[in-house]
Amino acid sequence: xxxxxxxxxxxxxxxxxxxxxxxxxxxxxxxxxxxxxxxxxxxxxxxxxxxxxxxxxxxxxxxxxxxxxxxxxxxxxxxxxxxxxxxxxxxxxxxxxxxxxxxxxxxxxxxxxxxxxxxxxxxxxxxxxxxxxxxxxxxxxxxxxxxxxxxxxxxxxxxxxxxxxxxxxxxxxxxxxxxxxxxxxxxx
Amino acid sequence: xxxxxxxxxxxxxxxxxxxxxxxxxxxxxxxxxxxxxxxxxxxxxxxxxxxxxxxxxxxxxxxxxxxxxxxxxxxxxxxxxxxxxxxxxxxxxxxxxxxxxxxxxxxxxxxxxxxxxxxxxxxxxxxxxxxxxxxxxxxxxxxxxxxxxxxxxxxxxxxxxxxxxxxxxxxxxxxxxxxxxxxxxxxx
Numbered sequence: 001x002x003x004x005x006x007x008x009x010x011x012x013x014x015x016x017x018x019x020x021x022x023x024x025x026x027x028x029x030x031x032x033x034x035x036x037x038x039x040x041x042x043x044x045x046x047x048x049x050x051x052x053x054x055x056x057x058x059x060x061x062x063x064x065x066x067x068x069x070x071x072x073x074x075x076x077x078x079x080x081x082x083x084x085x086x087x088x089x090x091x092x093x094x095x096x097x098x099x100x101x102x103x104x105x106x107x108x109x110x111x112x113x114x115x116x117x118x119x120x121x122x123x124x125x126x127x128x129x130x131x132x133x134x135x136x137x138x139x140x141x142x143x144x145x146x147x148x149x150x151x152x153x154x155x156x157x158x159x160x161x162x163x164x165x166x167x168x169x170x171x172x173x174x175x176x177x178x179x180x181x182x183x184x185x186x187x188x
Numbered sequence: 189x190x191x192x193x194x195x196x197x198x199x200x201x202x203x204x205x206x207x208x209x210x211x212x213x214x215x216x217x218x219x220x221x222x223x224x225x226x227x228x229x230x231x232x233x234x235x236x237x238x239x240x241x242x243x244x245x246x247x248x249x250x251x252x253x254x255x256x257x258x259x260x261x262x263x264x265x266x267x268x269x270x271x272x273x274x275x276x277x278x279x280x281x282x283x284x285x286x287x288x289x290x291x292x293x294x295x296x297x298x299x300x301x302x303x304x305x306x307x308x309x310x311x312x313x314x315x316x317x318x319x320x321x322x323x324x325x326x327x328x329x330x331x332x333x334x335x336x337x338x339x340x341x342x343x344x345x346x347x348x349x350x351x352x353x354x355x356x357x358x359x360x361x362x363x364x365x366x367x368x369x370x371x372x373x374x375x376x
Binding site: 105117164167178 | 202203204206207284285287288289291292293294301304305308335338339341342343344345346347349350352353354355362365366369372373
């Protein structure tokens with residue numbers, strides 16, 4: 001089951017998900033098509049399970065890192081960056097690609113949309129609350145939490161997008177630059 | 189000819205270019221397939237022409253705007269942002285999508301790669317030289333031009349990527365935020 005989800009993410013993370021067939025996935029997992037249909041009623045349902053699992057792994061990794069970032073000037077935002085850097089080479093890039101391919105479909109899957117929106121909303125909430133808490137305790141200079149949260153979210157998207165469209169592997173470095181810039185913006 | 193290139197960009201900007209056929213394009217332009225093959229030997233060649241034209245329109249628009257940004261604190265970078273904001277709703281998003289779909293292909297077209305690299309290198313050069321000139325004249329605080337150029341480039345990618353993957357139309361606003369942040373980083 002895990003194997004199927006991993007193999008599917010591998011396939012849709014390298015070619016477009018509209019061209020990946022259930023047969024391709026079965027072949028990649030070395031299982032038969034009937035077994036795949038036993039677990040998942042449709043390709044849409046499989047893709048949803050893949051994305052839900054990936055999102056769960058990202059937020060799970062973040063929860064495990066939060067404690068270690070208590071003394072980080074960026075707090076939970078630092079933990080979020082660390083998760084992105086750690087999961088970058090494989091999972092994150094594939095997940096970002098899947099989310100964006102799905103968004104570009106002429107007919108969108110509302111359930112998949114809800115998952116994606118939930119992910120962005122999780123990110124926004126954690127950044128905004130970290131910024132608000134930091135301003136209250138006067139560790140951070142007054143900023144607009146909503147604006148800065150959007151800025152950080154867009155920049156993370158840009159980092160993963162560029163890694164793909166420019167074919168570069170500089171994600172950890174790019175995240176470190178974003179960290180530095182955010183610190184200069186927040187330091188009183 | 190222009191009509192064919194526009195129609196193709198419209199098609200590959202909304203669905204994945206691997207699923208768009210020469211027949212789809214002919215249908216969208218209301219011309220026959222033979223005429224299309226008269227102009228373009230292959231779909232690859234047509235896609236290259238589409239991207240080359242789009243990139244030419246972007247850099248052309250930028251050249252026209254440079255003069256008007258002489259008094260802009262951000263100079264040529266301001267003109268580059270204005271081009272992105274102006275061309276955002278239609279052209280830029282489709283072009284960014286086409287570049288990233290192409291990059292995700294298992295077998296990449298080296299000629300298309302060269303076009304894309306040329307675009308990013310054009311962007312990098314204009315940002316770096318604006319920053320260097322601004323530091324020499326002491327209008328800007330000392331910064332690392334290469335790092336900041338990459339940061340700006342990644343962020344623009346993120347803005348267009350998010351517009352697609354989050355289905356939002358906030359590009360002009362997001363570019364204005366990037367402008368503001370860059371100004372705070374550069375003001376002495």
